[in-house]
Amino acid sequence: MQHGLEDGGKAVALTFDDGPDPRWTPQILALLARHHAKATFCEIGPNAQAHPAVVRQITAAGHRLCDHSVHHDEHQSAKSADYNTHEILDARQEIADAAGPGAEVPYYRAPGGDFKPWIREIAAGHGMRPLGWTSDSDDWKRPGTAAIMHHINANLRPGAIVLMHDGGGDRTQTVQALSQLLDQLDAQHYTYSFPGR
Numbered sequence: 449m450q451h452g453l454e455d456g457g458k459a460v461a462l463t464f465d466d467g468p469d470p471r472w473t474p475q476i477l478a479l480l481a482r483h484h485a486k487a488t489f490c491e492i493g494p495n496a497q498a499h500p501a502v503v504r505q506i507t508a509a510g511h512r513l514c515d516h517s518v519h520h521d522e523h524q525s526a527k528s529a530d531y532n533t534h535e536i537l538d539a540r541q542e543i544a545d546a547a548g549p550g551a552e553v554p555y556y557r558a559p560g561g562d563f564k565p566w567i568r569e570i571a572a573g574h575g576m577r578p579l580g581w582t583s584d585s586d587d588w589k590r591p592g593t594a595a596i597m598h599h600i601n602a603n604l605r606p607g608a609i610v611l612m613h614d615g616g617g618d619r620t621q622t623v624q625a626l627s628q629l630l631d632q633l634d635a636q637h638y639t640y641s642f643p644g645r
Contacts, residue, residue, distance in 0.1 A: 455641035458606045462487040466615035468502040473614045475623050483630040485640040490514035490557040493539030500546035507547050514555035515540045522560035555579040581611035587622045588613050596625035
């Protein structure tokens, strides 16, 4: 399970799940660009297929892609190895096709963090590093911007992998929290990294 970063020092990795979304992902990309921040986008295969232009915006800006399954089934580990293999590999293909020739999908993040060792082995056996997180924003619950920031800051330290969402519903609070977070990280002299490959 990947919890480390490519860069040492005072760096964090920002990750966004459940997209891409044609409304929210571009707003997140604009904020990241304003702060010269890089991020990893953990995409659901059919969402990537439905919005290839957004996927290409992500890669054109220098961000990385991550496989987040086909159906976002949070109980994948209760299903067969064959089911899991299709969830992982079919999504990777959908994301890569949306991104275009030469695109890489170096990570796999299980829905809901349902990472049994044998699921990690499927991903790793196909060249994807299982991607965890160390700081969960809980933004999917839409608890308010202040609560999202509180959740992030509870585990924010050098080497943190921050989990947020750019898809799966109204992400107004996520965008607002991200704006605050990026201001805070810049003021605290953090740099932005990718999870280790």
